[in-house]
Amino acid sequence: MTDHSETAVLGKDSAPVIAEEELVEGSSLWKDAWARLRKNKVAVGSLVVFVLICLFCVLGPFLSPYDSNAQDLFSGAEGPSADHWFGTDTLGRDLMVRVMVGGRISLMVGLVATVVALAIGVIYGATAGYIGGKVDASMMRFVDLLYALPFTIFVILLMVAFGRSMWLMFVAIGCVEWLSMARIVRSGVLSLKKQEFVEAAVSLGYSHSRIILRHLIPNVLGPVIVIATLTVPAVMLLEAFLSFLGLGVQPPNASWGVLINEGQANMEIYPWLLLFPAAFFAVTLFCLNFIGDGLRDALDPKSAKD
Amino acid sequence: MPLLDVDDLTTYFHTRDGVVRAVDGVSFNLERGETLGIVGESGSGKSVTCYSLMRLIPEPPGRIERGTAMFDGRDLLQMSPKELRKVRGDKISMIFQDPMTSLNPYLRISTQLIEALQMHRDIDSKAALNKAIEALEEVGIPGASKRVFSYPHEFSGGMRQRVMIAMALITEPDLLIADEPTTALDVTVQAQIMEIIKQRQNDLGTAVILVTHDLGVVAGSCDKVLVMYGGREMESGSADQIFYRPRHPYTRALQKTIPSLQEKGQELFTIPGLPPDVSKPIHGCAFHPRCPYPKIGSPEGERPQLEDIEPGHCWAACGFCDSSAPIETVLAKADDHVAEPVDGDA
Numbered sequence: 054m055t056d057h058s059e060t061a062v063l064g065k066d067s068a069p070v071i072a073e074e075e076l077v078e079g080s081s082l083w084k085d086a087w088a089r090l091r092k093n094k095v096a097v098g099s100l101v102v103f104v105l106i107c108l109f110c111v112l113g114p115f116l117s118p119y120d121s122n123a124q125d126l127f128s129g130a131e132g133p134s135a136d137h138w139f140g141t142d143t144l145g146r147d148l149m150v151r152v153m154v155g156g157r158i159s160l161m162v163g164l165v166a167t168v169v170a171l172a173i174g175v176i177y178g179a180t181a182g183y184i185g186g187k188v189d190a191s192m193m194r195f196v197d198l199l200y201a202l203p204f205t206i207f208v209i210l211l212m213v214a215f216g217r218s219m220w221l222m223f224v225a226i227g228c229v230e231w232l233s234m235a236r237i238v239r240s241g242v243l244s245l246k247k248q249e250f251v252e253a254a255v256s257l258g259y260s261h262s263r264i265i266l267r268h269l270i271p272n273v274l275g276p277v278i279v280i281a282t283l284t285v286p287a288v289m290l291l292e293a294f295l296s297f298l299g300l301g302v303q304p305p306n307a308s309w310g311v312l313i314n315e316g317q318a319n320m321e322i323y324p325w326l327l328l329f330p331a332a333f334f335a336v337t338l339f340c341l342n343f344i345g346d347g348l349r350d351a352l353d354p355k356s357a358k359d
Numbered sequence: 360m361p362l363l364d365v366d367d368l369t370t371y372f373h374t375r376d377g378v379v380r381a382v383d384g385v386s387f388n389l390e391r392g393e394t395l396g397i398v399g400e401s402g403s404g405k406s407v408t409c410y411s412l413m414r415l416i417p418e419p420p421g422r423i424e425r426g427t428a429m430f431d432g433r434d435l436l437q438m439s440p441k442e443l444r445k446v447r448g449d450k451i452s453m454i455f456q457d458p459m460t461s462l463n464p465y466l467r468i469s470t471q472l473i474e475a476l477q478m479h480r481d482i483d484s485k486a487a488l489n490k491a492i493e494a495l496e497e498v499g500i501p502g503a504s505k506r507v508f509s510y511p512h513e514f515s516g517g518m519r520q521r522v523m524i525a526m527a528l529i530t531e532p533d534l535l536i537a538d539e540p541t542t543a544l545d546v547t548v549q550a551q552i553m554e555i556i557k558q559r560q561n562d563l564g565t566a567v568i569l570v571t572h573d574l575g576v577v578a579g580s581c582d583k584v585l586v587m588y589g590g591r592e593m594e595s596g597s598a599d600q601i602f603y604r605p606r607h608p609y610t611r612a613l614q615k616t617i618p619s620l621q622e623k624g625q626e627l628f629t630i631p632g633l634p635p636d637v638s639k640p641i642h643g644c645a646f647h648p649r650c651p652y653p654k655i656g657s658p659e660g661e662r663p664q665l666e667d668i669e670p671g672h673c674w675a676a677c678g679f680c681d682s683s684a685p686i687e688t689v690l691a692k693a694d695d696h697v698a699e700p701v702d703g704d705a
Contacts, residue, residue, distance in 0.1 A: 186419070249461035253523070256413055257448030257475050267474075271465040 086275075089351040096347025099340035106337055110156030119147035139329045142315060152330050155307035159334070162223065162308070163289040169227040170288075171281055174234025179265050179273070181235070182242030193239065196232050204229055204291075205298075212300055222301050226291050230284055237280055241273035275352035282345035286338040293334065309334040360432070361388040362533060362566050363412075368426035368436075370404075370411045373419065379638045381407040383590040384426070386665075389583070391533065394560065394567045396581035396598070398574060398613070400634050404590035405570045409536045411436075412568075413453055414443055431533065449479040452527035453536045454556075457543045458519035462511040468495075468522055469507040476529050494525040497562070498555050517548035521555060528559050535560070536568045541576070553580060574617050578602055583671075586610050589635040589645035592665065596672030606674040609646045611686040628690075644677045651689050652680035 090096055133139055139148035181192040208225045215221055245251065246269065254264050293310030295301035302308040304315075309330045316327030366386045372379040382404040389395050397405045410416050411423055412435055428435040431450065438446065455461040463471060472491035476482060482490070488507070495503035498521040511519060520540060527535060537556060541549035557580055560567050571577060577584055577598065584601040586593045586609065594607040605611045614620070615628045632649035635641055644650070644663050655678075666676035 249455045249457055250463045252415060253453070253455060253461045253526075254463070255415060255447070256453040257526070258444040258446070258478055259448075259474075260444060268463050268466075272463070274465075 086348075086351040090347055093347040093350065095343050096351075099343035099347070102336065103340040103344065106156065106333065106340070107160060110153045110160060113153035114150055114157075117147065117150045117153070119150045133325055139325065142323075142326055148312075148326065148329055151307045151312060152309070152333055155309045155312045155330060156333060156337075158219075158302055158306065158308040159289050159292060159310065160337075162219075162226070162292040163285040166223055166226040166230060166288045166292075167281055167284045169223065170230035170234050170284060171277065173227070174231035175238050175270060175273075175277060177231070178235035178238030179242050179270055182239035183246055183261065183265050183269060185243070185246075189239070193236075196235055199228065200232050208295060208300055217300065217303055219302055219306075222292065222295060225295075226288050229291070230288055234277065234280060234284070237276055238270075238273050241276060242269050245269055245272050276349075279345055279349040279352060282341055282348055286341040289334070289338065362391045362393075362431060363568075364388040364427075364429040365412070366427050366429075368408065368411060368428060369424040370407050370416060370421060371424050372421045374638070377638050380590050380641075381421075381637060382411060383637075385585070385587065385590075385592045387583070387585050387592075387595055389534070389566050389568065391566055392560070392564045393583060394569060394581045395583045395585060396577035397568065397570045397585045397587060398572070398577055399587035399593075400572075402634050402637065403587040404637075405587055406538050407590075408587070409453070409538050409568060409570055413447065413451065413536065414438070415453075445479075448475060448532070449530050450532050451534045451536065452530070452532045453538065454520070454523050454527050454540045456539045458516050458523050459543065461523055462519055462526075464511050467508055467510055468514075472507070472522075472526055472529055475526050479530050490529065491525075494529045495522070497559065498522070498525045499551075500525075516544050517552065520544060520548075520552050524552070524555060524559065528563065528565065531563050532565060534566045534568070536570075538570045539572070540569075542572070549576075556580075574614065575619065586613065589641055590637050591641075591645055591662075592675060593646065594672075594674040596668075600669065600672040604668075604672070606668055606672075606682075607646075607677070608650045608652050608680060608682050608686070610674075611682075612649075612651065615686055615690070644675070644679050646677075647679055650677075650680050651686065652682050652684075653689070654680050 139152060142148055142151065177192065177196075181189045204225075207228075208222070211221055211225055242265075251264060251268065254268050259268075289309070292301055292308060293313060296308050296310030297314045299314075302311050304311060312330035313327060313334065316323075316330060320327040365388065368382055368385045369380075370382040372381055385404070385408055387395060397408060399405050407416070407421075412428055414423075414435065416423065423436055426436065430446070433442075435443075435446070435451075462468070466474075469488060469491055472494060473484060473487040476487045476490055477484075480487075492503045492507050495507055500506055500518060500521055506514075511522070514522065524540075535556070540556065541552050544552060553576055556567065556569075559565070569576070569581060581598050583595070584598050585595045586601065586607065588609050594601065594605065594610045601610060602614070605614060612630045616630060618627055621627060630649055631651075635645050635648070641662075643661070647654075663675040663677045663679075665673045667673045
């Protein structure tokens, strides 16, 4: 965990036995974690692939000659060719552009909903854990209550009440995903607040909000980051699920979920319509999961620094 | 007027299994620059006394039932949270037992020192950093200007405790509460840490409350001593009074346990029995069941009142045993009696 040879020497006596230049610049836990992550080939590979997919989706539509919604009924449902690398769908729209544009939406949903879940979950969980007692109990019962709500019915009710919109879907997904985040942060804070550095912070006159934001939350950030990277694919899956059911992104807008839905309708005759979006979706999910796993190993304080 | 005047401090914990009388009517006072040693066995209420003064008792289940703690003319026990935050870290600082966990592992030492300083002083970051480096140098950390940017995990236990001392003293508080600051450290490092605390105390004129098990440390560095047992004050006085003219049987027995004062080759003396269970009401003298002195009268009855023997020296005047003789003669006489466990000797 720490550089034993050096601390041993320094701990022995107060005399400056080591020349100042020899002292290493403090290496943070984050730097150590990054060094460990870089050694994890699967995680680094996944990260590269994920970045490439993101670039493909974000920049691709600008480079493609086709519009994602432009129909060309004369060249409908063509297989992959030199003109249309991924082929076209039944309405003659270029599938590659649609995969790119759908990817934008899917990735955006994944990121935005995760950030929202992160913000709510971390602050809610940290507050509950720090205050403890009755406040904690009632705050967590509220979380249990939301947990118990069947997600699909909840979304359908929202859609019925407010009409279909993508933003509503964000809200719905955010409402579900912050719950586990809150639980994880709360449990982390519960064990941290018994540590003496929190007592030390109180004894130095710090306010409660300062202790939560500056001393407790950074300490639970490791697991939170891991959960966040694993939440992104979960959210994307939810979005695909909702879109697949027709509750999410509405045609002609595309998301990977919508494209997969369209593809599966004709999968026996035009398999590429299912194949391409599904492949992109699957690869992205794999990458994010591998990155999450890699981060978990890298941020685990018990794994040795070497 | 003393810097700190604690009177009848009483802290109970209201647990599911009943009321735990952790601190039961403790009084003491402390002048500026003085050192008070609080000694006693584990569970005698030493730490809770300190935590009560800092108002760090978790409430509930803990509650400060009564008493006053006048610090610089104001009662610490009646302060609002806002007033407390101003006093903590500025006028009163605390060092904890375990330096391994008392620094935030995710923040650089510099950040933590600067934060402690900027919390209470209007000072810009650059000046604060210089002050932080200075503070580290003063507690004997080599290469402080570089080490200040390290993280706690790069320091050994002794070094971390030095950082804690630097952090606690960076605002030059009037009172430093050190709750067993050397318990978690190597014996060789312990002496250094005590030396640093003493040296900084001399530099800054800080008053210190030192909680410890180590009577040697108390004899070496304290002006006043408070002996606690079962949450109660047994005896208090100047170091000389306590060490040369101990009055209470417990104080005497405690001194008998100092290893270096015992004859070589002999089995070390221990006080037989166990400390009392403070979750049950204690009648009469708390030490009565373990007291080696010949008993007179019934142990049930009123709690012994604090009585002055000489100026500044008082004891819980116990009338349940004949404590006129020095403990050596009593122990020699009652050798067989002591050899048998008195009650529930585990």
